[in-house]
Amino acid sequence: MNEYDSNRIAALAEKINYIRTKDIKETDCYVLNTCHIREKATDKVYHDIGRVKKEFRNKKKPIIIIAGCVAQAEGEVLLKKESYIDAVIGPQSYHEINEIIIKSEKKSNKINSTEFNVIKKFDQLNLLKNSNNKISSFLTIQEGCDKFCKFCVVPYTRGPEHSRSLDEILLEAHQLVDRGSKEIILLGQNVNAYHFEKLKLSHLLIELEKIKNLKRIRYTTSHPNDVSTDLIDAHKNCKKLMPLLHLPVQSGSTKILKDMNRGHTIDKYLKIIEELKEKKPTIKFSSDFIIAYPGETEDDFNKTVSLIKKVKFINSYSFIYSSRPGTPASNMRNVDIKTAKERLKIFQNVANNIKKDYRKKLINSVSEVLFENKIKNEDKYFGRDEYFNSVIVSSKKNLTGQIKKIKIKQHNHNTLFGEILSDCQKDKKIKEEYAA
Ligand code: SF4
Numbered sequence: 001m002n003e004y005d006s007n008r009i010a011a012l013a014e015k016i017n018y019i020r021t022k023d024i025k026e027t028d029c030y031v032l033n034t035c036h037i038r039e040k041a042t043d044k045v046y047h048d049i050g051r052v053k054k055e056f057r058n059k060k061k062p063i064i065i066i067a068g069c070v071a072q073a074e075g076e077v078l079l080k081k082e083s084y085i086d087a088v089i090g091p092q093s094y095h096e097i098n099e100i101i102i103k104s105e106k107k108s109n110k111i112n113s114t115e116f117n118v119i120k121k122f123d124q125l126n127l128l129k130n131s132n133n134k135i136s137s138f139l140t141i142q143e144g145c146d147k148f149c150k151f152c153v154v155p156y157t158r159g160p161e162h163s164r165s166l167d168e169i170l171l172e173a174h175q176l177v178d179r180g181s182k183e184i185i186l187l188g189q190n191v192n193a194y195h196f197e198k199l200k201l202s203h204l205l206i207e208l209e210k211i212k213n214l215k216r217i218r219y220t221t222s223h224p225n226d227v228s229t230d231l232i233d234a235h236k237n238c239k240k241l242m243p244l245l246h247l248p249v250q251s252g253s254t255k256i257l258k259d260m261n262r263g264h265t266i267d268k269y270l271k272i273i274e275e276l277k278e279k280k281p282t283i284k285f286s287s288d289f290i291i292a293y294p295g296e297t298e299d300d301f302n303k304t305v306s307l308i309k310k311v312k313f314i315n316s317y318s319f320i321y322s323s324r325p326g327t328p329a330s331n332m333r334n335v336d337i338k339t340a341k342e343r344l345k346i347f348q349n350v351a352n353n354i355k356k357d358y359r360k361k362l363i364n365s366v367s368e369v370l371f372e373n374k375i376k377n378e379d380k381y382f383g384r385d386e387y388f389n390s391v392i393v394s395s396k397k398n399l400t401g402q403i404k405k406i407k408i409k410q411h412n413h414n415t416l417f418g419e420i421l422s423d424c425q426k427d428k429k430i431k432e433e434y435a436a
Helices: 002-014 041-055 069-081 094-105 118-126 166-178 201-209 229-237 254-260 266-279 298-311 337-362 430-435
Strands: 029-034 063-068 087-089 111-113 136-140 183-187 216-220 244-246 284-291 315-320 366-374 380-384 390-394 403-411 415-420
Touching: 002 029, 002 063, 002 094, 002 118, 002 136, 029 041, 029 069, 029 094, 041 063, 041 069, 063 069, 063 094, 069 087, 069 111, 087 094, 094 111, 094 118, 118 166, 136 166, 166 183, 166 201, 183 201, 201 216, 201 229, 229 266, 254 266, 266 298, 284 298, 284 337, 298 337, 315 337, 337 403, 366 390, 366 415, 390 403
Parallel strands: 029 063, 063 087, 087 111, 136 183, 183 216, 244 284, 284 315, 390 415
Antiparallel strands: 366 380, 366 403, 380 390, 403 415
8 A cells, every 4th residue: 555655645746746766866855654563663664764864964954754654653753862853754644745735945943734535534535646557456345444453553543434435436447457557456454344335345356357458456455354255256257357355364363363453353263254155156365474473372373374374365465463552462572583483484384295295286387468568678477377476488570468377387486487378388398498
């Protein structure tokens, strides 16, 4: 979502003639869009500011704006602690970026803009064409969260749930497709909680599917409690909806899920998986896991390991629990770090073996790959298969934006290597090349 927001911030600032640059030396205004999910997010802000300070030593400093969830959560502290910062701007206030830049140009007081103005924000953004021209583009349909999992800062930094109207979303989707996007990834902190008037995510998927030149649809990130029957049916009926669902579970222990305030049990989670598989036999799953959540016993941890063995997630994203200031879980006693590290190691070993087995089975299978870009200085193209796996092939012809049937020949931990099916017999050397 931060990538989507950063693009929107840049597009807004263009209206007052600020153009995005990759060269820090020519920066007049430096916007650092932050994420508070990962550990040490605030430290990273200070570190980054240090880098800018060094670059502009003995020169006129650029305007420094900290945006995003760290700004929301710790704005006042940031402004007090680091005088180099001119403004902090929360994720629901970034539509005010131009006003803030103009005020900062005039060297006004430090600005703290961290109100939850989400309706105003989308009203502003709707006036702005989404000029992204990527093959695969993000589109925010929903923001915020009302679930209040005990470990999570999102309800405090992004605010309550808000869904955009169907018309706004369709308009933006058409803009993206008109500019060449073939895939749209619908975004929301709780994307499947999407509801606008009586419309739910399943309705939106059906409408998006009607866009002729749109080839693929994905959505992320979901909560198990919002996987409704109509959404399960959409997985069967929407041909453009890709057969991979990222469905965070966080723990394999119902007791821990209760402590986390996740609001569902493991039985319920497994039932959803079964129902989805019944309706869409080719569907696969990925998930997020918090290892060593406060109170996690050996038995709870083993249940998490059992769960990944049972579901065989093709990707498991796992982290040791780390507390976020202000969340209820931050007052709980942590599992000792040695145990936590051991558990993470065991978990990741099992998860990696599952992933390796899955990838091994893909060798010599045929995948449909949407190619996104050429690899710099090489006759190779990068794309993704239906399961969001990265795939690289050699080609002298431009493949960008095309979907090709690819025979998978090799893999490493993160990438599959293949050849265009029609060229399979021609290029005998490909195996040695990829092996090298
Ligand atoms: S559902 Fe997701 S975003 Fe909402 S509080 Fe829980 S972890 Fe955070």
